[in-house]
Amino acid sequence: MDYFEVFALPRILGIDLSSLEKTFHELSRRYHPDYFSTAPAAEKTKAVRMTALLNDAYRTLRHPVRRVEYLLSLHGFKSDGSKVPQSLLMEVFEINEQLEEVKAGRASAEQTGSLRAQIKEKRERFDAELRQASLAWDELVKANASEPIRKEHLGKLAEILSESSYIRNLESELEGKGKGH
Amino acid sequence: MPKIVGIDLGTTNSLVAIVEDGTPRVIPGTDGSRLVPSVIYFDETGTVLVGNGAKEKMVEKSKNTIFSIKRFMGKGIEDVRADLPLLPFEVSPQSEHIIRLKIFGRDYTPPELSAFILRELKRNAEASLGEEIKNAVITVPAYFNDAQRQATKDAGRIAGLDVLRIVNEPTAASLAYGLDKRNQGTIAVYDFGGGTFDISILKLKDGIFEVLSTSGDTHLGGDDIDEEMIRLVLNEIRGQTPDSRERELGVSTRIPAIRKAVNAAKEDLSAAESVEIIIDSLQYKRTMTRTEFNNLIDPIIERTLKPCRQALQDAGLQPGAIDEVVMVGGSTRIPLVLQKVEELFGRIPHTELNPDEVVALGAAVQADILAGGQRDMLLLDVTPLSVGIETMGGVLSKILPRNSTIPASATEMFTTFIDGQTNVKIHVLQGERELVKDCRSLAQFDLKDIPPMTAGMARIEVKFLIDADGILSVSAQEQRTGKYQSIEVKPTYGLTDEQVEHMILESFEYAESDIEARLVIEARIEAETVLNATVKGLSDDQYASLPDDEKTAITAAAKTLRAVMKTEDHHAIRGAIETLGNATMHLAELIMNTAISKALKDKRVTEIENE
Numbered sequence: 001m002d003y004f005e006v007f008a009l010p011r012i013l014g015i016d017l018s019s020l021e022k023t024f025h026e027l028s029r030r031y032h033p034d035y036f037s038t039a040p041a042a043e044k045t046k047a048v049r050m051t052a053l054l055n056d057a058y059r060t061l062r063h064p065v066r067r068v069e070y071l072l073s074l075h076g077f078k079s080d081g082s083k084v085p086q087s088l089l090m091e092v093f094e095i096n097e098q099l100e101e102v103k104a105g106r107a108s109a110e111q112t113g114s115l116r117a118q119i120k121e122k123r124e125r126f127d128a129e130l131r132q133a134s135l136a137w138d139e140l141v142k143a144n145a146s147e148p149i150r151k152e153h154l155g156k157l158a159e160i161l162s163e164s165s166y167i168r169n170l171e172s173e174l175e176g177k178g179k180g181h
Numbered sequence: 182m183p184k185i186v187g188i189d190l191g192t193t194n195s196l197v198a199i200v201e202d203g204t205p206r207v208i209p210g211t212d213g214s215r216l217v218p219s220v221i222y223f224d225e226t227g228t229v230l231v232g233n234g235a236k237e238k239m240v241e242k243s244k245n246t247i248f249s250i251k252r253f254m255g256k257g258i259e260d261v262r263a264d265l266p267l268l269p270f271e272v273s274p275q276s277e278h279i280i281r282l283k284i285f286g287r288d289y290t291p292p293e294l295s296a297f298i299l300r301e302l303k304r305n306a307e308a309s310l311g312e313e314i315k316n317a318v319i320t321v322p323a324y325f326n327d328a329q330r331q332a333t334k335d336a337g338r339i340a341g342l343d344v345l346r347i348v349n350e351p352t353a354a355s356l357a358y359g360l361d362k363r364n365q366g367t368i369a370v371y372d373f374g375g376g377t378f379d380i381s382i383l384k385l386k387d388g389i390f391e392v393l394s395t396s397g398d399t400h401l402g403g404d405d406i407d408e409e410m411i412r413l414v415l416n417e418i419r420g421q422t423p424d425s426r427e428r429e430l431g432v433s434t435r436i437p438a439i440r441k442a443v444n445a446a447k448e449d450l451s452a453a454e455s456v457e458i459i460i461d462s463l464q465y466k467r468t469m470t471r472t473e474f475n476n477l478i479d480p481i482i483e484r485t486l487k488p489c490r491q492a493l494q495d496a497g498l499q500p501g502a503i504d505e506v507v508m509v510g511g512s513t514r515i516p517l518v519l520q521k522v523e524e525l526f527g528r529i530p531h532t533e534l535n536p537d538e539v540v541a542l543g544a545a546v547q548a549d550i551l552a553g554g555q556r557d558m559l560l561l562d563v564t565p566l567s568v569g570i571e572t573m574g575g576v577l578s579k580i581l582p583r584n585s586t587i588p589a590s591a592t593e594m595f596t597t598f599i600d601g602q603t604n605v606k607i608h609v610l611q612g613e614r615e616l617v618k619d620c621r622s623l624a625q626f627d628l629k630d631i632p633p634m635t636a637g638m639a640r641i642e643v644k645f646l647i648d649a650d651g652i653l654s655v656s657a658q659e660q661r662t663g664k665y666q667s668i669e670v671k672p673t674y675g676l677t678d679e680q681v682e683h684m685i686l687e688s689f690e691y692a693e694s695d696i697e698a699r700l701v702i703e704a705r706i707e708a709e710t711v712l713n714a715t716v717k718g719l720s721d722d723q724y725a726s727l728p729d730d731e732k733t734a735i736t737a738a739a740k741t742l743r744a745v746m747k748t749e750d751h752h753a754i755r756g757a758i759e760t761l762g763n764a765t766m767h768l769a770e771l772i773m774n775t776a777i778s779k780a781l782k783d784k785r786v787t788e789i790e791n792e
Contacts, residue, residue: 025389032559033588033649037345037551038182052588055561059585123224 003057003070011074012141013067013134024058054120065168068134068161074160076153079160090165095119099174112174133157185316185345186306186550187353187544189598190333191294192376192402193511194253195219196541197302199310200549202454205357205542207228210305217305221297222246223284226657226702231301243269243437246285250298252376253291254336255281255328255674267408269437274408276672290333292676293429299340317342318548320507320540323349324488324565324612325396327623327676331649335681345551347650350374351381352562354509355390358534366504370490371522371530371539373485374510377401380489382496382503391561394495394584396488403512406478411436413477414771418465425555438462450474451514454764469544475517482521487527495584506530511537561586564647568623571608575617580645583613587647595641595657601633605641609653622673626655628666641666704754708746711758723771731767738764 004011005108007023029035036047098115101107106177107115137153146155189196194216198207207215214233217261223245224236230238238246253261258276273281273288280289297476306314309784319332319342321511328349337344351370365386372379379397418432442460446469451457455470479670492498503525508530512518534542549555563584570593578593594606605628612620616679629641640660647653656664671677676684715735718724724732742757 020384025387028389029556029559029560034346034547034550034559035553038553047762048588048646049590051649052590052646055586055589056591059589094370 002074003060004056006057007061007062010141011071012138013071014138015067017062020058020062021026024054027054053157054173064134065130065164066162068130068157068162071137072154072161075154077154088166098169102174105167116174119167119174123164123167123171126160126167129160130164133160133172182552183316184312185318186302186313186314186320187541187546188299188302188317189350189353189541189544189549190251190298190319190321190336191540192249192404193219194375194378194537195298196538197306198538198541198545199306200545200554201492203555205545205549207538207541208306208309209653210301211308217298217301218248219250220246220248221250221294224698225285227285228702229297231297232425232594240441244271244500247282247284247294248288249376250294252292252400252404253282254278254295254332255330256291259675263437264408267440269413269438279676279746290684291674292332292681293339295336295451296339299336299342299762303340305341315341315343315550316345318348318544318551319344319347320544321352322374322397322399323373323379323392323562324399325349325353325379325651326399326566326621327651327653328672329399329622331672331675334650334652335676335684338681339684341685344650346436346547346782347652348393348544348547348560349379349381349392349651350540350543350561350676351395351507351509352390352392352560353381353547354507354539355381355383355385356546356558356560357539357543357545358507358531367498367502368505368507369489369503369526370507370509370512371485371489371513372397372509373512373518374402375512376400376404378402378485378488380485380492381491382498387634388557389559389635390562391586392563392584394492394499395563395565396492396495397565398484398488399482402510403482405481406447406512407440407444407517409477409481410447410782411439411643412441413461414443414465414467417467418463432463434458435463444575448514451516453791471516478515478517481636482515482518485518486521486525489522500526503528508532509536509539525560534790562649562651563587564589564651566621566651567613568645569610569612569620571610571617577612577615577620578616581647583770585647587651589651590644590646594640594645595639595643596637596644597631597639598636599636602636602639605631606628607655608656609645623653624673625671626657627669627671628657630666631659632662632664634661700751701749701754704751704758708742708754708758711761712739712742715761718765718772721768721772723775724768725769727768731764734764735761735768737740 007020009015028051031047031050033044033047033051036044039047060070095115095118098107098111102115103111132152133156137157140150140153184199185611186208187198194255196207196216198205204431209652210217210232212233217232218236220235220239222233222238222242235246235385238481239248249620252264257278258272258280259279264733271283275281276286279290281290282294303314313335313371317337319333319337320406321330325333333347334344351372354372355368355370363409368379368383370379370383377397377399381395382393384393400746415432438460442458446456446458450471451467455468457466457468459466478719505524506522506528508522513536519530519532544557550558556768564581564587565583567579567583568581569579572578580593595607597605607626607628608617609623609626610617610620611623614620628643631641638661641657642656642660645655655668655670659663659666659667738757738761742754742761745753748754
């Protein structure tokens with residue numbers, strides 16, 4: 001069972017979060033291992049596996065980026081946030097150079113601020129593109145588009161995703177996130 | 182349906198609670214005390230005391246009175262090295278991956294020591310409820326890692342309890358607060374106990390308590406405040422006292438006395454504006470004001486605020502978005518703590534329930550949910566730390582992010598690098614850092630008996646599953662052959678299943694030899710009394726009037742008893758006491774009669790004198 005099937009959803013990207021949560025709560029009440037603690041071992045194990053699947057599905061589908069990643073992985077696309085996307089090839093040297101300056105503590109507050117703004121602007125641009133492309137995907141699904149057309153669109157989604165995750169990585173490096181706390 | 186109890190296995194105090202008629206209540210011990218101090222005292226005869234009786238020995242018998250064992254759960258020696266100078270315990274050399282404390286020549290692991298506390302709580306519950314208790318829910322700090330959770334479960338097994346669930350303390354507390362009466366909202370639980378700190382942010386909706394994020398520090402609590410105060414006192418004594426005088430006073434051996442004094446001062450300062458710290462044995466006396474105390478502990482309290490901000494950030498919330506703040510743990514009685522938490526969240530925290538009891542009450546509520554007593558509330562908790570696997574170059578590849586709702590799972594594909602390779606090793610870790618060396622090693626999984634194939638051909642699907650207790654398990658299947666792989670698990674910090682089994686067996690013996698030891702001691706004490714009485718009788722005038730065979734019988738029986746009482750056989754001791762009793766019966770009667778007539782005579786004399 002894939003994550004969309006868990007929630008009885010078609011493979012679409014525009015998901016209403018409050019109805020997703022409602023279904024999540026209903027299914028939790030049906031499958032959660034807390035309700036099977038006195039049941040036979042086999043049923044208990046099944047409850048744990050079912051709930052794990054439900055939680056994995058909810059964690060993935062409620063997040064707009066993870067949702068796209070998952071859809072792509074279902075269609076055999078591999079995401080790689082470390083590869084420099086073609087469209088960023090020109091700017092990436094400059095951004096990286098500035099980032100090194102910031103990390104080494106040589107950048108002024110002004111320079112850091114400008115880099116932050118530059119990265120944020122790009123991230124927002126990609127986020128908007130991703131939203132657009134996601135909506136377009138849903139239209140194709142609704143219109144029952146042919147397999148080659150779908151594949152082509154998924155390719156486009158994959159490209160935007162790799163751009164946006166590349167920028168996201170730069171952003172978290174700048175904020176020092178994911179470096180432990 | 183057998184009863185399920187809720188247990189708060191705390192650093193300082195432990196409690197057991199149960200839901201009856203829909204209401205949770207704490208079950209007091211036989212001494213009437215609701216809190217069982219998490220202290221275990223061993224004496225040289227093998228007798229073990231737990232709770233208030235053991236706490237009394239902390240100063241006088243500090244070496245064999247164990248406290249705050251929770252801080253050692255799931256830890257190796259390197260993790261606790263910094264704490265050891267202030268602790269009176271002897272650590273066994275075999276402590277690299279599991280701390281072992283040496284007590285009268287025997288090594289004890291933290292799960293075995295915690296099991297003594299759990300057994301005491303189990304007994305208390307059984308005495309009060311009048312039935313055997315086999316099932317329990319035990320709470321742990323939300324920020325406990327896999328090894329610490331597993332160690333807690335092991336402790337339960339050693340104590341003869343089936344641990345149906347491990348529940349996070351802050352989440353348990355939120356259940357006890359009856360916040361479900363409020364239909365929905367966002368709650369922050371600030372749990373500052375004796376040894377650990379947790380913050381959990383929960384979203385409450387239609388009876389579902391969904392944890393959004395959790396953070397904390399499993400080595401930050403009231404103990405750290407005590408230790409800060411101990412250091413202050415030590416510095417002051419050392420500052421005033423020349424070295425020789427210090428040696429004479431044996432300052433470093435009096436740390437247990439200092440600990441007791443500063444702990445009392447700390448507690449008093451929650452209400453008083455200033456207190457006296459007096460340590461007679463060190464001729465030390467000083468006054469401490471609340472302000473001075475606040476300045477001393479401010480850095481410690483500040484350390485709790487960082488995880489709070491982290492949890493808010495992980496939940497994607499601003500402090501103002503929190504509707505309710507709940508205070509849990511004894512350290513939240515400190516006015517400065519209350520003040521700082523109020524400042525951070527901008528609202529007055531809840532302190533209605535006793536902060537020492539609220540976790541145990543919540544554990545009982547969770548136990549009731551498991552027992553099917555009520556189905557309205559459901560707790561959805563998260564894993565506090567990311568789980569990852571070691572990849573090339575010692576880099577951690579995260580497979581499950583922190584704050585994932587549990588149970589949770591992740592699947593990874595592995596392959597072979599050499600032709601015919603039949604083994605693949607997987608190193609699993611927990612932590613947020615990028616390099617393996619900065620994370621906590623969890624276990625090595627060894628996938629065995631992979632069908633021999635060309636390098637890279639095998640496709641082994643490995644499934645990582647974190648259950649509702651927050652404990653990881655791993656299963657693997659080779660995709661081409663569909664064969665399930667056998668996996669050998671080597672926990673990095675923890676006991677293997679075999680070791681736990683062995684300890685369970687030992688604990689049975691322990692429980693039995695415990696009773697045996699007590700029976701022997703009691704028999705010996707009685708033998709002593711009987712022998713003393715006999716010796717007295719031999720010097721009595723009446724002894725001379727006995728026939729010779731009676732005299733021989735008495736001396737023979739006394740000799741036998743003297744020999745038998747040195748053995749460990751209480752049946753034999755009792756038998757010898759009885760034999761001697763029979764042999765001396767006639768003599769006793771004679772002595773008694775003369776004593777009575779003598780008493781009468783004495784009485785007459787005094788009566789005459791009085792007249």
